[in-house]
């Protein structure tokens with residue numbers, strides 16, 4: 001099967017996309033200026049952010065208005081609306097979803113941003129700046145303008161082309177976003193999620209993601225005056241009868257998690273991932289005396305909030321058992337004498353996405369990229385999780401492919417190169433023609 005659109009179709013679509021560059025940049029700036037922080041982000045007040053996701057959805061609906069597609073702005077919760085636009089095909093072709101999320105993570109602190117404004121959407125040095133530029137309003141707008149280019153080019157696709165701008169991705173709320181779209185009937189024969197590309201591999205095709213697990217480890221100590229430290233740790237002292245510093249226990253647990261991570265770097269391999277890609281990351285460590293965060297007492301409680309990235313083919317239960325066995329063994333060391341061992345709470349699992357590298361959508365995307373750019377794309381694993389997992393689980397073969405560098409996602413001075421956004425839009429338009437048929 002040929003996925004390459006005829007040369008005149010390619011030329012027309014490419015010219016349309018290039019002709020819309022200024023409008024695309026304008027709409028991207030506008031989208032970034034809407035502070036669509038996911039309202040359920042820990043530590044954020046829901047009411048401060050509720051409604052902004054819906055504002056981005058409505059902006060995208062306006063971008064696509066008048067180009068002949070059916071637009072559906074809907075949400076399962078007020079203020080958290082998705083935008084779906086369907087460009088109906090004339091029949092006899094395969095359908096395609098172009099998917100992306102409208103929500104972003106908080107930008108704090110503002111002082112880390114050049115110019116002090118994470119929502120500026122300013123255009124400077126060939127780039128658009130602001131929270132969400134690469135994760136992933138740049139990709140979303142590239143998809144929207146690809147759909148516009150197809151619609152306005154006069155080329156009638158055979159299969160349906162479906163744009164999905166979804167909420168809640170950053171907090172793992174796929175049931176409000178991507179899964180809600182699938183359940184509303186917006187399904188297709190394949191999907192592309194416009195997440196940014198791996199660091200150092202611009203516009204790479206990512207058929208696979210790792211799986212991610214969020215877990216919490218709690219260690220209970222025993223409070224006492226910090227002057228009792230010597231008594232609690234010296235040989236022959238009163239030991240845990242007087243006190244146990246939970247901060248020390250946290251240190252031991254973290255040491256074991258780092259050892260596990262080193263072990264994984266030697267043991268876990270995957271052909272699409274660079275060595276050492278599967279990691280155990282402790283992002284929050286908290287330990288304090290019951291009286292509060294001052295060090296004149298032994299810490300009564302320590303909490304580690306951790307994320308682990310497991311290999312796509314790992315069995316999730318095996319991974320959980322391995323972590324639990326390692327941490328339980330720490331709880332049997334002398335420092336824990338007479339104490340309850342560490343408690344492990346599994347908070348969330350986002351399963352891996354696993355599209356075959358020789359699947360039809362990967363072949364079609366390779367052909368579209370090559371036709372748009374004249375070179376062969378890199379094919380590698382994605383460095384984070386994406387809604388491609390839930391598209392696949394909903395029965396839609398899915399990959400990620402998008403503009404921007406994931407190293408800038410969730411960071412200060414997030415930005416995206418305009419040339420790369422337009423380049424991605426060209427690929428999406430040619431993919432639509434090649435996959436859906438003309």
Ligand SMILES: [Zn+2]
Nearest residue numbers: 101135136195
């Ligand atoms: Zn993202």
